Amino acid sequence: xxxxxxxxxxxxxxxxxxAPPLPPHRRLRGPETGLVMLQGRAAAVGNAxxxxxxxxxxxxxALDNGLVGHAYHAGRDVARAELAAVLDxxxxxxxxxxxxxxxxxxxxxxxxxxxxxxxxxxxxxxxVQFMTMATTR
Amino acid sequence: MAYVAVKGGEAAIAHAHGWMAxxxxxxxxxxxxxxxxxxxxxxxxxxRVMAExxxxxxxxxxxxxxxAQGDLIEAAFLLRAYRTTLPRFGHAAPxxxxxxxxxxxxxxxxxxxxxxxxxxxxxxxxxRLLDFALAAEALAEPAPEAEAAADEPLRRVADILAADGLMxxxxxxxxxxxxxxxxxxxxPASRAARLQNLARGDEGFLLGLGYSTQxxxxxxxxxxxxxxxxxxxxxxxxxxxxxxxxxxxIVVTECDMVNQFQGSRTQPPQFTNGxxxxxxxxxxxxxxxxxxxxxxxxxxxxxxxxxxxxDEEFVLMHSDNIEATGFxxxxxxxxxxxxxxxxxxxxxxxxxAAAPAEDRA
Numbered sequence: 456x457x458x459x460x461x462x463x464x465x466x467x468x469x470x471x472x473x474a475p476p477l478p479p480h481r482r483l484r485g486p487e488t489g490l491v492m493l494q495g496r497a498a499a500v501g502n503a504x505x506x507x508x509x510x511x512x513x514x515x516x517a518l519d520n521g522l523v524g525h526a527y528h529a530g531r532d533v534a535r536a537e538l539a540a541v542l543d544x545x546x547x548x549x550x551x552x553x554x555x556x557x558x559x560x561x562x563x564x565x566x567x568x569x570x571x572x573x574x575x576x577x578x579x580x581x582x583v584q585f586m587t588m589a590t591t592r
Numbered sequence: 593m594a595y596v597a598v599k600g601g602e603a604a605i606a607h608a609h610g611w612m613a614x615x616x617x618x619x620x621x622x623x624x625x626x627x628x629x630x631x632x633x634x635x636x637x638x639x640r641v642m643a644e645x646x647x648x649x650x651x652x653x654x655x656x657x658x659x660a661q662g663d664l665i666e667a668a669f670l671l672r673a674y675r676t677t678l679p680r681f682g683h684a685a686p687x688x689x690x691x692x693x694x695x696x697x698x699x700x701x702x703x704x705x706x707x708x709x710x711x712x713x714x715x716x717x718x719x720r721l722l723d724f725a726l727a728a729e730a731l732a733e734p735a736p737e738a739e740a741a742a743d744e745p746l747r748r749v750a751d752i753l754a755a756d757g758l759m760x761x762x763x764x765x766x767x768x769x770x771x772x773x774x775x776x777x778x779x780p781a782s783r784a785a786r787l788q789n790l791a792r793g794d795e796g797f798l799l800g801l802g803y804s805t806q807x808x809x810x811x812x813x814x815x816x817x818x819x820x821x822x823x824x825x826x827x828x829x830x831x832x833x834x835x836x837x838x839x840x841x842i843v844v845t846e847c848d849m850v851n852q853f854q855g856s857r858t859q860p861p862q863f864t865n866g867x868x869x870x871x872x873x874x875x876x877x878x879x880x881x882x883x884x885x886x887x888x889x890x891x892x893x894x895x896x897x898x899x900x901x902x903d904e905e906f907v908l909m910h911s912d913n914i915e916a917t918g919f920x921x922x923x924x925x926x927x928x929x930x931x932x933x934x935x936x937x938x939x940x941x942x943x944x945a946a947a948p949a950e951d952r953a
Contacts, residue, residue: 456838457825491684491839494686495689496686503686504788507643507646507871528839572740573737576738580737582709
């Protein structure tokens with residue numbers, strides 16, 4: 456679910472285009488957009504405080520075989536939330552799970568890890584060693 | 593004095609709004625700006641609108657900036673108004689900034705801190721010279737990369753100081769924080785209420801107050817213990833699932849200020865902290881927030897509350913630019929009835945003042 460929450464609708468649709476079609480589904484709730492209140496902690500570790508809200512889109516679907524899938528994603532992309540909810544349902548089917556993992560989830564996870572690694576390398580390139588000079592006092 | 597409603601003027605108002613739309617678009621021969629361009633290329637404006645609008649949604653903030661013609665306070669107002677139309681699904685778990693995927697992390701107190709200093713994408717150390725190459729719109733070169741260690745959490749400067757007993761360790765009492773979007777500010781305010789208020793407060797107001805503490809109005813001798821910026825995961829437990837899931841990740845900026853120490857007969861001297869956390873890359877705001885947070889601790893730390901930045905009622909009641917702009921700007925709406933009564937009063941007073949003089953004559 457974390458990988459689906461971090462992906463874009465375009466990236467997800469690209470991966471789904473190479474996979475067999477998703478089974479038909481019925482909407483149980485949504486897709487609908489609402490808010491989740493974000494919290495921080497005083498000095499990062501102390502008491503919680505409310506920081507700001509975050510737009511979140513959720514969707515719940517059921518497949519013909521009775522499996523129910525859920526999606527909760529930051530943002531307002533209703534199409535992505537619905538696709539992710541269907542994927543969440545098919546991933547609960549033990550027989551179908553490996554195929555969906557290898558065709559959709561794992562490639563998305565690799566893409567996300569590559570992006571994160573690139574970010575880490577860019578940050579590493581800005582690592583600085585400051586030298587203190589003798590003061591003139 | 594109460595505001596008395598007026599009616600009429602519909603046609604003139606509609607025409608004024610029409611003209612406003614034309615002004616917003618500007619010269620039609622110039623290509624229009626897209627919401628995506630604002631989101632991608634005016635990212636710091638988007639961050640500020642999200643922070644002050646107290647709602648994280650980059651594309652909504654970008655749309656608000658476009659609609660407000662770049663007036664960021666108006667844009668934050670639009671975003672705050674929009675959020676009232678959405679239902680609330682619940683509360684996320686507090687963000688764990690210790691496990692942030694750090695882009696930038698600097699300390700002004702320790703030169704060699706574990707994990708090192710990462711400048712990240714920053715405007716620091718630039719010469720503030722206008723770059724005319726940008727006017728010619730060339731594509732930026734891809735940022736250089738270097739070998740990076742595996743993504744392991746960087747130890748926080750505040751934790752290093754706390755481990756040595758040089759800074760009081762913050763602890764979580766597990767209390768549910770007050771929520772200013774649901775209940776008004778109450779005084780004395782808890783630190784949780786103060787931090788929420790400051791996190792959505794006006795950057796300019798907090799910058800000015802923070803600056804005033806440095807200039808001696810409630811001086812607390814600050815050092816930047818640490819600034820960190822990067823992505824943190826948002827975790828949430830939907831009631832129907834009963835387990836925690838990740839909703840995605842957002843960029844935040846955090847600032848830990850290390851301030852003048854405090855000690856007593858029973859306690860050896862310790863540094864005190866001020867904390868800032870804002871949505872996006874609002875580093876100036878996070879620093880200002882940390883300065884003001886520390887100043888507002890004056891009462892708890894037994895310091896005299898003498899400066900404006902230490903006066904919580906003054907700071908917290910005036911930090912919100914949407915409330916402030918509403919009250920200041922309402923002055924330009926018709927106040928004819930109000931003013932008519934003032935006119936009558938002043939005329940009566942002048943008549944009374946003139947009458948005895950006539951009697952004496």
